[in-house]
Amino acid sequence: MQYDVIVIGSGPGGYVAAIRCAQLGLKTACIEKYSTFGGTCLNVGCIPSKALLDSSEHFYNASHTFKTHGISLDNLKVDFEQMIKRKSEVVAQTTGGISFLFKKNKITSYQGMGSFIDKNTIKITKTDGTEETISGKNVIIATGSKPSNLPFLPIDKKRIITSTEALTLKEVPKHLILIGGGVIGLELGSVYARLGAKVSVIEYMDSIIPTMDKSLGKELQKVLAKQGMEFYLGHKVTGASVKGTNVTVTFDTPKGEKKELKGDYCLVAVGRVAYTDKLDLENIGLTVEERGRKITVDEHLETSVKGVYAIGDVVRGAMLAHKAEDEGTFVAEIIAGQKPHINYNLIPGVVYTWPEVASVGYTEEQLKEKGVKFKLGVFPFKASGRARASMDTDGFVKVLADEATDEILGVHMIGPRAADMIAEAVVAMEYRASAEDISRMSHAHPTYTEAIREACLDATAKRAIHI
Numbered sequence: 455m456q457y458d459v460i461v462i463g464s465g466p467g468g469y470v471a472a473i474r475c476a477q478l479g480l481k482t483a484c485i486e487k488y489s490t491f492g493g494t495c496l497n498v499g500c501i502p503s504k505a506l507l508d509s510s511e512h513f514y515n516a517s518h519t520f521k522t523h524g525i526s527l528d529n530l531k532v533d534f535e536q537m538i539k540r541k542s543e544v545v546a547q548t549t550g551g552i553s554f555l556f557k558k559n560k561i562t563s564y565q566g567m568g569s570f571i572d573k574n575t576i577k578i579t580k581t582d583g584t585e586e587t588i589s590g591k592n593v594i595i596a597t598g599s600k601p602s603n604l605p606f607l608p609i610d611k612k613r614i615i616t617s618t619e620a621l622t623l624k625e626v627p628k629h630l631i632l633i634g635g636g637v638i639g640l641e642l643g644s645v646y647a648r649l650g651a652k653v654s655v656i657e658y659m660d661s662i663i664p665t666m667d668k669s670l671g672k673e674l675q676k677v678l679a680k681q682g683m684e685f686y687l688g689h690k691v692t693g694a695s696v697k698g699t700n701v702t703v704t705f706d707t708p709k710g711e712k713k714e715l716k717g718d719y720c721l722v723a724v725g726r727v728a729y730t731d732k733l734d735l736e737n738i739g740l741t742v743e744e745r746g747r748k749i750t751v752d753e754h755l756e757t758s759v760k761g762v763y764a765i766g767d768v769v770r771g772a773m774l775a776h777k778a779e780d781e782g783t784f785v786a787e788i789i790a791g792q793k794p795h796i797n798y799n800l801i802p803g804v805v806y807t808w809p810e811v812a813s814v815g816y817t818e819e820q821l822k823e824k825g826v827k828f829k830l831g832v833f834p835f836k837a838s839g840r841a842r843a844s845m846d847t848d849g850f851v852k853v854l855a856d857e858a859t860d861e862i863l864g865v866h867m868i869g870p871r872a873a874d875m876i877a878e879a880v881v882a883m884e885y886r887a888s889a890e891d892i893s894r895m896s897h898a899h900p901t902y903t904e905a906i907r908e909a910c911l912d913a914t915a916k917r918a919i920h921i
């Protein structure tokens with residue numbers, strides 16, 4: 455065999471798996487069909503969306519909150535071309551960083567489409583049509599996902615677009631119609647709402663971010679509505695058509711009435727499906743699941759074919775970069791004969807709107823459904839001195855703790871820097887801390903993290919200090 459491990463796909467699952475394999479002394483190759491490494495996350499996902507979220511947040515603050523801070527600006531305007539250029543530079547630096555890491559770790563990289571000839575032999579089809587074959591003792595499939603579409607709503611990538619096109623528009627939309635009030639819709643919707651677009655969200659369920667703790671969706675909707683977004687919840691999209699630069703989206707109201715919205719762009723963000731096209735899985739006897747087209751794996755992330763593993767968006771579980779990374783490390787260590795562990799219940803979920811939304815562990819709805827008795831502690835940011843100083847008083851921290859043992863079972867927050875603060879909850883829950891444990895630990899003052907301690911004090915004995 456040429457290699458100990460061949461990784462197909464270089465997203466956060468694939469490149470982390472390759473680096474960890476190399477660290478463990480395994481001779482490793484990574485195949486990527488695109489011209490740059492890093493997958494969805496680095497090229498058209500996490501990194502570019504956060505670059506635009508940060509830029510647009512600066513503009514929003516400059517136009518909405520600077521005055522109150524005592525800063526006056528004249529002739530403020532958006533240079534959208536420069537904003538997109540900066541985003542592309544951030545992407546280029548980040549993807550270039552993976553090339554550097556591959557070289558540093560002596561990982562052989564191949565540019566081209568990987569497909570199975572048999573379970574140990576992979577064909578690489580390059581863009582110029584030439585082919586090369588490599589062999590490996592183990593193969594890790596890390597081919598990620600692509601946007602889902604609605605069968606009755608054709609995406610033309612010009613006016614009816616996915617997140618990929620929304621990251622490289624040439625102009626700020628006048629009226630952006632979003633189909634799907636999930637993570638992508640609300641993050642990219644926030645970018646354009648902050649830059650002055652009218653943004654309308656059509657969501658099938660009765661709440662935005664419907665899989666998170668219900669209280670978060672309710673609060674986020676309130677805040678985003680203040681920022682100018684409008685919401686059509688419980689509405690069913692039935693079609694969309696394009697005429698010149700106009701898009702018309704038709705939908706049914708919860709009462710069954712027919713409605714339509716007219717805008718200049720429609721972003722379809724209704725989830726993602728696993729990407730296994732052109733892998734020739736049938737050559738090794740693998741099929742994909744009917745729903746979501748995912749590859750089935752066991753508790754070691756091994757498929758039904760020995761020595762063939764799959765990780766990240768292409769397998770069950772949350773479609774998150776850090777989940778893919780954890781699985782990359784996990785599988786490398788399994789191949790090296792170690793006994794790694796992933797606690798799937800403690801993988802945090804974050805929405806990078808402002809305020810940010812972050813969550814880990816069980817939601818209130820899940821605990822009720824499981825019949826677990828719990829104590830609830832809440833602390834609003836309007837009672838936080840730090841939040842008042844920065845004018846970020848929307849949101850709260852909510853802690854759910856076991857009624858009998860006080861063990862923290864879930865932490866859900868919406869507020870400033872929630873994305874970073876959730877790490878404290880993850881650490882606490884990994885060590886099975888009680889709400890009282892956190893409430894007895896020193897938290898620097900003034901910081902947003904004091905809100906976590908106060909919510910724990912509220913949960914453990916209704917003795918928060920500042921409410």
Ligand code: FAD
Pocket residue numbers: 462463464465466467468485486487488492493494495496498499500501503566567568569596597598599617638729731732733765766767768773774775776777778806
């Ligand atoms: P991917 O990143 O999709 O990488 C798979 C790679 O495999 C791709 O580069 C693809 O070209 C390659 N490939 C596929 N088939 C083949 C083949 N046959 N041969 C060779 N190469 C192949 N997650 C977060 O945790 N935080 C965020 O803030 C976040 N923001 C996001 C924003 C957007 C707009 C989007 C779309 C997603 C976001 N995500 C975020 C989700 C995150 O990007 C994915 O969960 C993550 O990229 C999955 O990693 P992966 O390695 O499984 O797959």
Ligand code: NAD
Pocket residue numbers: 604633634635636637638639641656657658659662663664689690691723724725726772773774803804805806
């Ligand atoms: P999502 O699952 O978060 O949201 C899709 C939304 O669309 C849901 O609320 C769903 O109810 C709604 N929907 C589905 N069909 C619909 C229809 N016909 N009409 C109206 N609404 C409909 O999916 P997404 O926003 O497309 O994101 C895809 C994946 O990417 C997610 O799994 C997410 O984990 C990942 N992602 C993560 C981040 C992050 O971590 N910050 C950011 C972006 C994307």
